[in-house]
Amino acid sequence: MDERDSAADKRETRRRGTQLEAAIFQATWEELEETGYNRLTMENVAARANTSKPVLYRRFSGKGELVLAAIRSRVPTPEEEIPNTGELRADLLAVMENMNRNLKRIGPKTLHGLMVDLGDRSLTDMLFPSGRSHHTVQTILRRAEERGEVELGRLPLRILALPADLMRHEILMSYEPVSDEAIREIVDEIVLPLIRIHMAERT
Amino acid sequence: MDERDSAADKRETRRRGTQLEAAIFQATWEELEETGYNRLTMENVAARANTSKPVLYRRFSGKGELVLAAIRSRVPTPEEEIPNTGELRADLLAVMENMNRNLKRIGPKTLHGLMVDLGDRSLTDMLFPSGRSHHTVQTILRRAEERGEVELGRLPLRILALPADLMRHEILMSYEPVSDEAIREIVDEIVLPLIRIHMAERT
């Protein structure tokens, strides 16, 4: 055996399918964390995954698709983590904290980069679809209603969407993780007051 | 004279300073409208302005700075158009319509592109600083109070910021101009109800 195995583990095997894909996603995350979306290159991802560009391009049409797929392989959807603490306010806080955590992992620059490269599909349709956040908030409210905590008619969609909308706005605009304080403000000064208005109307 | 003046007006003069800058901004806008931020190149802007890349790079460090400057040369700041219709609701609608018009001129892809290339300076600090939108809404509210239309204590900053925040969110996420219907919903279902709560507290 004359192949130089000095430092790196020069692979003898040739990966395929799921295994290869997992290595690609892993490499993509690492590149994303080290250099950020802008400076992530297909070349570097390929190198880090010990593969080559054509392998990437056979699966993904470009950087945007690659990164989006990598994110979707790791970040849970809203449905996968609907909080259920037994109290409406705590649930609302938890919804926003979950979202904050997930968006923070991705980072605002990557989000903007995806919007540039893929258009609104990336955020609206795929990562944080508003429909799903409606659904999540609606579930929380329904449970609160079942507990007798609140009693309300149909809330406007705008209001159901508000927690997620304001969270997205914070992340996209501030380039900073959203503070717990900010989350509390949004819940206590905006969302809960609006919900209470609709309770009052019912009574 | 052997220079070919067949079709184009080959300039004999050499522009400088403000005049040249105006031509550069004009060319930047046209490129922006025709090809969008992504595919706008320094080369093409230079060509359209009948100048050359070094001239651009002497003034602007790159695409982001160039486009930001071009935008700032044309888009009014919030203070320059504080509405004053004599009615609070109409003023609020007008604030949002102004913002919609301005952001629509720029286009969401350009906004995201600027965020990628310049970081949060571009939107937060320079184009639509939240401080200024607070100020605008506060002015509107103060006038309404002076007219005796409402009477309120100090509103939380979050609420003052809400019209602009929700507008930015719509534009950044939807890739579509925001409909008048959506603007009305935001004012009637979110902003005005929250303001009324704080009126009630005062009474």
Place this chain on the structure above:
DNA sequence: GGGTATAAGATACTATAAGTTTCTTATTTG
């Protein structure tokens, strides 16, 4: 008004990255 400093504009160059093509060969599948 004539001489000097400044900066416009042309051209050419380097470097980086996207995306493609071609080819060899390991691995899967039937």
Place this chain on the structure above:
DNA sequence: CAAATAAGAAACTTATAGTATCTTATACCC
């Protein structure tokens, strides 16, 4: 075991950023 599939290497084309060099028109100063 044979044939089909796809991995991985390498080289190539093209687009664009950003820089360097040079000539000369224009502005400014004495």
